[in-house]
Amino acid sequence: MAYINEHFLKLKAGYLFPEIGRRVNEFTQANPDKAPGLIRCGIGDVTEALPEAVIEALHAAVDEMGNRKTFRGYAPELGYEFLREAIAEHDYAARGMDISADEIFVSDGAKCDSANILDILGSQNRIAITDPVYPVYLDTNVMAGHTGPADDAGLFEGIIYLPCTDANDFVPAIPEEKADLIYLCYPNNPTGATATKAQLSAWVDYAKANDSIILYDAAYEAFIQDADVPHSIFEIEGARDCAIEFRSFSKNAGFTGTRCAFTVVPKGLAAKDAEGHDHSLHALWGRRVATKFNGTSYPIQRAAAAVYTEAGQTQVRSLIDHYMGNAKLLREAAANAGLEVFGGTNAPYIWVKTPNGTPSWDIFDKVLNEAAVVITPGAGFGTAGEGYFRISAFNSRANAEEVAQRIGAMAW
Amino acid sequence: MAYINEHFLKLKAGYLFPEIGRRVNEFTQANPDKAPGLIRCGIGDVTEALPEAVIEALHAAVDEMGNRKTFRGYAPELGYEFLREAIAEHDYAARGMDISADEIFVSDGAKCDSANILDILGSQNRIAITDPVYPVYLDTNVMAGHTGPADDAGLFEGIIYLPCTDANDFVPAIPEEKADLIYLCYPNNPTGATATKAQLSAWVDYAKANDSIILYDAAYEAFIQDADVPHSIFEIEGARDCAIEFRSFSKNAGFTGTRCAFTVVPKGLAAKDAEGHDHSLHALWGRRVATKFNGTSYPIQRAAAAVYTEAGQTQVRSLIDHYMGNAKLLREAAANAGLEVFGGTNAPYIWVKTPNGTPSWDIFDKVLNEAAVVITPGAGFGTAGEGYFRISAFNSRANAEEVAQRIGAMAW
Numbered sequence: 001m002a003y004i005n006e007h008f009l010k011l012k013a014g015y016l017f018p019e020i021g022r023r024v025n026e027f028t029q030a031n032p033d034k035a036p037g038l039i040r041c042g043i044g045d046v047t048e049a050l051p052e053a054v055i056e057a058l059h060a061a062v063d064e065m066g067n068r069k070t071f072r073g074y075a076p077e078l079g080y081e082f083l084r085e086a087i088a089e090h091d092y093a094a095r096g097m098d099i100s101a102d103e104i105f106v107s108d109g110a111k112c113d114s115a116n117i118l119d120i121l122g123s124q125n126r127i128a129i130t131d132p133v134y135p136v137y138l139d140t141n142v143m144a145g146h147t148g149p150a151d152d153a154g155l156f157e158g159i160i161y162l163p164c165t166d167a168n169d170f171v172p173a174i175p176e177e178k179a180d181l182i183y184l185c186y187p188n189n190p191t192g193a194t195a196t197k198a199q200l201s202a203w204v205d206y207a208k209a210n211d212s213i214i215l216y217d218a219a220y221e222a223f224i225q226d227a228d229v230p231h232s233i234f235e236i237e238g239a240r241d242c243a244i245e246f247r248s249f250s251k252n253a254g255f256t257g258t259r260c261a262f263t264v265v266p267k268g269l270a271a272k273d274a275e276g277h278d279h280s281l282h283a284l285w286g287r288r289v290a291t292k293f294n295g296t297s298y299p300i301q302r303a304a305a306a307v308y309t310e311a312g313q314t315q316v317r318s319l320i321d322h323y324m325g326n327a328k329l330l331r332e333a334a335a336n337a338g339l340e341v342f343g344g345t346n347a348p349y350i351w352v353k354t355p356n357g358t359p360s361w362d363i364f365d366k367v368l369n370e371a372a373v374v375i376t377p378g379a380g381f382g383t384a385g386e387g388y389f390r391i392s393a394f395n396s397r398a399n400a401e402e403v404a405q406r407i408g409a410m411a412w
Numbered sequence: 413m414a415y416i417n418e419h420f421l422k423l424k425a426g427y428l429f430p431e432i433g434r435r436v437n438e439f440t441q442a443n444p445d446k447a448p449g450l451i452r453c454g455i456g457d458v459t460e461a462l463p464e465a466v467i468e469a470l471h472a473a474v475d476e477m478g479n480r481k482t483f484r485g486y487a488p489e490l491g492y493e494f495l496r497e498a499i500a501e502h503d504y505a506a507r508g509m510d511i512s513a514d515e516i517f518v519s520d521g522a523k524c525d526s527a528n529i530l531d532i533l534g535s536q537n538r539i540a541i542t543d544p545v546y547p548v549y550l551d552t553n554v555m556a557g558h559t560g561p562a563d564d565a566g567l568f569e570g571i572i573y574l575p576c577t578d579a580n581d582f583v584p585a586i587p588e589e590k591a592d593l594i595y596l597c598y599p600n601n602p603t604g605a606t607a608t609k610a611q612l613s614a615w616v617d618y619a620k621a622n623d624s625i626i627l628y629d630a631a632y633e634a635f636i637q638d639a640d641v642p643h644s645i646f647e648i649e650g651a652r653d654c655a656i657e658f659r660s661f662s663k664n665a666g667f668t669g670t671r672c673a674f675t676v677v678p679k680g681l682a683a684k685d686a687e688g689h690d691h692s693l694h695a696l697w698g699r700r701v702a703t704k705f706n707g708t709s710y711p712i713q714r715a716a717a718a719v720y721t722e723a724g725q726t727q728v729r730s731l732i733d734h735y736m737g738n739a740k741l742l743r744e745a746a747a748n749a750g751l752e753v754f755g756g757t758n759a760p761y762i763w764v765k766t767p768n769g770t771p772s773w774d775i776f777d778k779v780l781n782e783a784a785v786v787i788t789p790g791a792g793f794g795t796a797g798e799g800y801f802r803i804s805a806f807n808s809r810a811n812a813e814e815v816a817q818r819i820g821a822m823a824w
Contacts, residue, residue: 002592002625002683003534004691008699018702045485055478058711059471065670066467068808072669073457108520108671108709115704119555122415139703143531180414213414257484257710258477259520271414279416287420290430291551292527297520297671299470300709396480 007145016380034372041392042374046254051315057306061299075295079106086308097234110248110261115140120284128160128179132385137183163384185217190390191351192343194229207242214243222252224346240266253307260304326400327393333404348393355412371406419557428792446784453804454786458666463727469718473711487707491518498720509646522660522673527552532696540572540591544797549595575796597629602793602802603763604755606641619654626655634664636758652678665719672716738812739805745816760805767824783818
């Protein structure tokens with residue numbers, strides 16, 4: 001008799017974005033006249049074409065695959081040296097961080113990596129997760145059996161929730177409880193907040209004092225505008241002893257449909273077995289990747305490497321400028337409409353307080369019905385997201401301008 | 413205090429192919445004169461260029477990604493409709509099987525899928541694995557904590573091993589014990605054996621009688637030459653009620669470095685919770701994929717779809733003919749050298765009995781040192797693989813001819 005993994009049954013119905021899709025479908029079928037004018041500012045998906053340098057690299061690599069002399073079969077599971085070296089040099093060494101190429105593991109997505117990392121970590125770890133949060137961190141822990149059931153409010157037993165609200169500038173306070181694994185994401189999805197060096201240092205100190213591991217998601221680092229905002233957890237003294245970092249090409253170079261990302265696991269990073277002996281997480285992750293993954297597509301790795309060329313860097317900057325220009329328009333429109341607005345200055349997300357404490361799914365339906373604009377309800381990211389909604393700046397300029405106008409025209 | 417997943421510590425040192433890589437490195441460093449002439453018939457990696465139809469589709473899709481009007485962001489997690497429809501039509505409907513497009517889940521690799529499937533299955537399942545076996549099935553179960561430790565012979569406590577030797581034509585007998593999950597792979601890696609309809613029917617009957625699930629790996633189906641050998645478990649009556657199938661574009665169209673595969677989970681397929689209630693594995697796998705994966709690269713999905721065009725089919729057939737021509741040469745050379753030879757007629761692998769019961773790692777070293785040819789020791793695939801070795805037919809024709817000659821010249 002085959003058995004299922006029953007932990008899946010604890011998951012709440014519908015992952016956030018499928019539920020949004022369902023409501024949008026209902027709306028467009030009920031309002032065929034409004035459907036053509038619908039503008040999506042919901043899911044954080046990029047809208048602009050891949051940079052030219054990336055396109056050129058893809059074509060060149062495809063041609064290599066069409067010739068048996070230059071054809072490539074299985075890639076090294078951990079990633080090609082040419083890409084790992086480029087990452088180490090440009091994302092780390094250039095910012096004064098000491099991360100070597102063989103501490104970088106190339107993959108097909110930061111979502112996959114931040115989910116799969118649990119494979120190498122024990123089920124007895126106490127998990128701390130910010131609230132609101134990117135749902136993947138929570139759902140993968142539920143699936144892995146690291147939680148009890150959810151209560152009526154949707155909070156899972158055994159999870160240490162770290163509320164992030166305007167009261168703490170969306171950076172969680174250090175908890176009194178001891179957490180073994182702490183998920184942090186800055187610039188933050190969904191709040192668009194950033195963490196200062198001092199705030200991250202406090203977390204690194206906490207992790208070191210407790211032998212905890214910080215799982216740091218820096219997928220949005222390219223959107224940072226302010227010079228003093230850290231781009232990586234490894235800018236913080238001591239982080240090599242307590243942190244794993246997830247990065248992606250999805251949001252900087254527009255790879256959401258192209259798929260490339262990487263994870264940094266410092267060589268000295270260790271966690272314990274039940275008897276208290278240290279084991280290298282770098283070695284365990286290497287074993288996991290070699291056993292359960294077969295490498296990232298060769299043309300895609302060449303495409304990612306092109307992001308680090310001079311042309312690629314210029315083109316990525318222009319993409320970032322485009323989206324951050326949208327963010328400015330949307331931020332100002334919401335503020336001018338009298339709404340309380342956060343984020344959107346070092347991140348492509350604007351986090352908006354709902355007027356008069358309206359529940360966020362109600363605001364979702366209101367904005368959909370009155371403005372034909374899809375936003376993301378804060379409650380979809382966790383209970384502390386209730387009372388907020390997220391506007392994504394990933395759009396064409398024309399759409400961002402139109403959304404700004406519709407936001408201004410709505411009766412909030 | 414962060415803890416590791418201690419089940420990883422039960423794994424035997426080194427995944428097979430890294431260990432081969434280590435010995436080959438040692439050999440080439442110790443024998444710089446022989447290194448240039450080294451020929452690899454070890455890992456099952458393709459050597460020939462991608463089919464032209466695939467290259468054209470890749471270029472066209474890359475161009476789409478370079479234009480914002482045709483750009484694609486996040487793919488549907490489960491795969492694009494155009495690819496799922498092509499698979500359903502050509503791989504299933506054309507052979508009289510009833511598999512719909514929405515029972516097909518597109519991914520970046522069959523290795524990943526056959527590893528990740530355990531996410532949705534309970535830890536109380538009793539696992540049956542053929543011996544010898546593709547190491548991923550076993551290692552992922554060890555990592556997931558579905559086994560006890562290994563004994564001195566390398567056999568893991570709690571696993572039902574199904575020995576496959578020449579005595580049973582490398583198709584396991586139905587065990588007396590009840591297994592909940594059964595891994596089968598035909599055409600088989602590593603033995604090159606195929607299973608008949610009658611043999612697979614017996615397994616389907618067993619699975620249905622015991623409410624078990626067959627995890628069927630058909631990654632090598634394109635190499636089947638004999639008309640009566642089944643290409644899919646779903647050719648067997650009743651398999652929709654008890655089987656999941658893994659397929660890949662790696663070996664037919666040469667995608668080992670390009671990355672695309674798919675998994676078929678029939679909609680009616682169910683497994684139990686602890687109280688004996690049925691749950692849809694299709695729904696659970698869909699949830700797993702949507703939560704832990706972000707879709708396969710758009711250009712790569714277009715490339716896979718091109719495999720099903722008329723030109724693509726012709727070009728794939730010519731690749732298969734090439735590798736099967738190699739297999740014939742290698743098979744005959746080994747047989748002429750007096751070795752007992754299996755496989756290689758419906759699969760790209762030749763499975764050879766070591767002479768006089770020589771241990772297979774000894775034969776590996778002997779063939780490496782005397783012929784500068786890399787083969788795979790049977791023991792690397794399991795204890796019942798001891799006394800055999802595998803020759804891969806994935807090579808250029810010139811290399812296959814050269815290896816055939818060196819095999820003939822060796823003092824076995």
